[in-house]
Amino acid sequence: MAQQSFLSEILARVAGAGRSRTEAPADVSDRLISLCHSLIHDRSEAAGLMISRQILDLYAASKSDERAAFFFAVSQEFGPDEDALGAAISLWKPGNIDAARALHFAAEPRTQELIRTINRVPGATAELVAMRADLLNHAKQNTRLSGLDSDFQHLFASWFNRGFLEMRQIDWSTPAQILEKIITYEAVHEIADWDDLRQRVGDPDRMLFAFFHPAMPDDPLIFVEVALLSEIPHAIGPILAADREQTDPETATVATFYSISNCHAGLRGVSFGNFLIKQVVAELQKLRPTLKTFVTLSPVPGLRKWVAQSLESGDTLFSDADKAALNSLGETERPDDALATKLTARFLTQVKRAPGTVADPVAHFHLGNGATLLGVHPSADLSLRGMSNSWGVMVNYLYDGDKIEQNHKAYSSNYEVSVSPSVAALGKV
Structure with missing residues (x-):
């Protein structure tokens, strides 16, 4: 009672x-x-x-x-x-x-x-x-x-402190409820169907790693998709193609992070992506000792928006010839590869936000984690999203274990962009 x-x-x-x-x-x-x-x-x-x-x-x-x-x-x-x-x-x-x-x-x-x-x-x-x-x-x-x-x-x-997070590899044996969320949360390269997902998590030369929190054990917070390759990639199509020729994971030398997806808008500003990449690199080095190079194949989501705003404002990073070529483009047309490459290099190395950080959010993420802007590739992503964001341009960021900490300090302290000589040359006005 x-x-x-x-x-x-x-x-x-x-x-x-x-x-x-x-x-x-x-x-x-x-x-x-x-x-x-x-x-x-x-x-x-x-x-x-x-x-x-x-x-x-x-x-x-x-x-x-x-x-x-x-x-x-x-x-x-x-x-x-x-x-x-x-x-x-x-x-x-x-x-x-x-x-x-x-x-x-x-x-x-x-x-x-x-x-x-x-x-x-x-x-x-x-x-x-x-x-x-x-x-x-x-x-x-x-x-x-x-x-x-x-x-x-x-x-x-x-x-969501790093100490509470658990990294797991997602494979085809992962519970369906988690696999369904991977399909839903993929924010960079849409997963078309279950066959597409199976290729990304089940093929021997493809891997996917995610962070989980004990309070949300069946709901990933962020995940990275990895392609094991024999050389640094210049386009996303061959990586995603269903009929691609697979790389022998025992002899692969390059690990490419080709998609990183934050899963929850409500965790914006809570940074754990840098921890995930570093832990994935360590895990891959342990699992596949033949891997020597760790790079991304990343989008440039801010490129076209910056170009449009700069043309309107008369930005001095454009020559008269650049302006004429860009102003002549139709809605569905794109600049030639040489101009697209040059514009991307300038955008990623010279265009800054008020605090001094680079304007492109993906570039800011990787440079802030200590990566080096390695290469620029036009016509690398001809999907609707890729064309809308950057006329199909993608870039590589290199994670060099010997330079990550040095690059991180230079960027976080002085906003110095670590960039390869070839891209630096392209970015000069």
């Missing part, structure tokens, strides 16, 4: 959670916020789990505008406890480490406590990752949500 009474009390609390304010809210976002306030103030662990589950279920059933209103309300109503923060500020003096630590904790927004508490529910981590993906979309229209997004990113950086 005592246990029944206890459970009845919990259920009564949950049922009344939506009435924790003076007036019972009718709107979904108001009900969500009311539940969040109840969750923060209710110290019962059992009730907290039930309220958290109710928040996640109600959120999952909500509409886009209701989610936007919910995010905004959370960002406004769950800031730091101002009384506790004021008290901590009054006690702080230079050199008082304990007071500084207390000030740090008092300044923490209660959104972080809210997110941590919701995450206690089994399976909540994946739902919170999906929630942040929604938040990122709404933050594009409402910059006042950036603080809430920072709270999510801060927590995710801890939860």
Whole structure:
């Protein structure tokens, strides 16, 4: 009877959670916020789990505008406890480490406590990752949500720390539910069907490695596809072709990372791709000692957008002849290989964002990981995506174990781009 009474009390609390304010809210976002306030103030662990589950279920059933209103309300109503923060500020003096630590904790927004508490529910981590993906979309229209997004990113950086991640090789014996997600998440070169997937994970000269998190054991976070070859590739077609001639993995000397896919938009800004590549290189060296060269065959997603913007602004990286050739192109036409190669080299080596990093996101990823821009290949990806992004241009980044750390430091400290002499020459104006 005592246990029944206890459970009845919990259920009564949950049922009344939506009435924790003076007036019972009718709107979904108001009900969500009311539940969040109840969750923060209710110290019962059992009730907290039930309220958290109710928040996640109600959120999952909500509409886009209701989610936007919910995010905004959370960002406004769950800031730091101002009384506790004021008290901590009054006690702080230079050199008082304990007071500084207390000030740090008092300044923490209660959104972080809210997110941590919701995450206690089994399976909540994946739902919170999906929630942040929604938040990122709404933050594009409402910059006042950036603080809430920072709270999510801060927590995710801890939860998805490299120490928690497990690297697994995906092969044809991997459970179907994971293989299906590989097909869905492939973001660079679409996997056409199960036969295509079988070639990428089952052929002896093809491998796929992924990172997983214990809270999402059947859902990859990021994966890299690898082709074992006898020479550095210049085009993606021969790698993806169903009727290609396979390379003997026992004699292969080149490992090519031809597709790297981040699987969850909600983990944007949480970097673990660099760890994956380094660990895959180490694993390949152990499994296949004949492998001596580790390169990518990478897209250049920002090229055409940069060219279009530069033509409009009168960028000095273009000669008059370049401008004339580019302006004469029809929508479905592409520049000749020589011009496309030259433009790509200039884009990747000379065009920078305000902080000094290279403008192309793929280049920034690999250069930041210590790779060297090795080669530029026109007409390498004639798919619709490849043509739309870069007129089909692809590039190689070389991961040279002896230079990775040196290149990483040069780029992260001084934004120096490690580039082969041939590409450097092409990039000169």
